[in-house]
Amino acid sequence: MQPTAVRRSRAFLLGLGLVGALLLAHEPWRHSALAVVRFPFTFLRAAVRLVILLPRVPSLIEENARLRESLTERELEVSSAREALRQGQAAQALQAAWPQSGGHLASALARSPLPTQQTLLINRGQTHGIVEAGLVVDAQGVVGRVLETQASTALILLLTDPNSRIAALVERSRETGLLIGRGFAECQLTYLDLGADIQAGDRVLTAGLGGAVPKGLLLGTVTKVERLERAGATRATVKPAAALGRLEEVLCLPPAS
């Protein structure tokens, strides 16, 4: 090699070294410089990993499918555990609302497809101690009464059924009347005098007349009052306190006497 060429080569290497030292020594540039210098190594490493992994791809696919299956199973387990927890909480809320009732907890199964016949099928029956004419409640108030019992199911006549009749009283004024279902989400309080002391917002409770139904259980709230001058009577529309549209867990109370 010619001495001039050697000198040029050394000068080039020296220059390169100086530039490199400058880049690595100066912090803002160091990061970028290292990224550029390290890039081939990163690429090489990825390529090596790919070569190592390639033979394992079929088994990895199988493993992935197994993991997905397992994940679905776990998700189902978590979902059912959540439902069990929700049921437990609902049961606790019911027991807290009716602490001395001695009732039986039941879950709603289905509802009558005939809209004017407002009934609910529950998953407890004679073998669980459910008796006919017993009152059924949820955490908010009265749901209805047990109409029929079979060995492991029972049919509940909801408050809103046209055949449902419960003696009721207005909490504030103690006016008494008969609460009749209307076939949809409302009930009607009838047999009130024309001058009956009742107004929208009044709470309506069970009157306990006849002995079968305990006194003082919340039935609903008055939403509308009609004074029928000709008939000399008052009629009130009552919205049931119980969430009759979304019943899941209910408590079946034994008849009062």
Added chain:
Amino acid sequence: MFTAGLVIASAAAAQALAAHAVGSAWWVPQLALIALIRRMNHTPRAWLPLSVIAAAALMVWSIRGAGAIVVVLIAIGGAWRAAMWYWDVADARLQAVAAGISAAMLVGVTATLDHAVSWPIVALIAWQAVWTAVAAIAWAAARPERA
């Protein structure tokens, strides 16, 4: 006929479960009636047994007026059988109209027998008829009848 009976009974059961899920039977179309009307097209001669099966499927849930339900369902079945002589009952629009009228008839009769007729109930019966007709069209679209 066994399949037809199974379809009708399943439709009635699905209707009861849907009523529970939705919270009120007023918001669920009369699936058992739609099933009756559609299955009768396959086996027109079995209109009476199919009507009785549909009545029985609904009577499982009835707490009163069981006789009226049987009479209404047989009347619906008979009327649809008679309609087969005059019209093309495979037409989905005709099926929808029949399903709507049948729903109004069934619910109207039970409401009358229960002394529950009021303006809100009349409106709900009309709604039920329309909703059942729409469901019949949807059913026909999902499962068109073979020519």
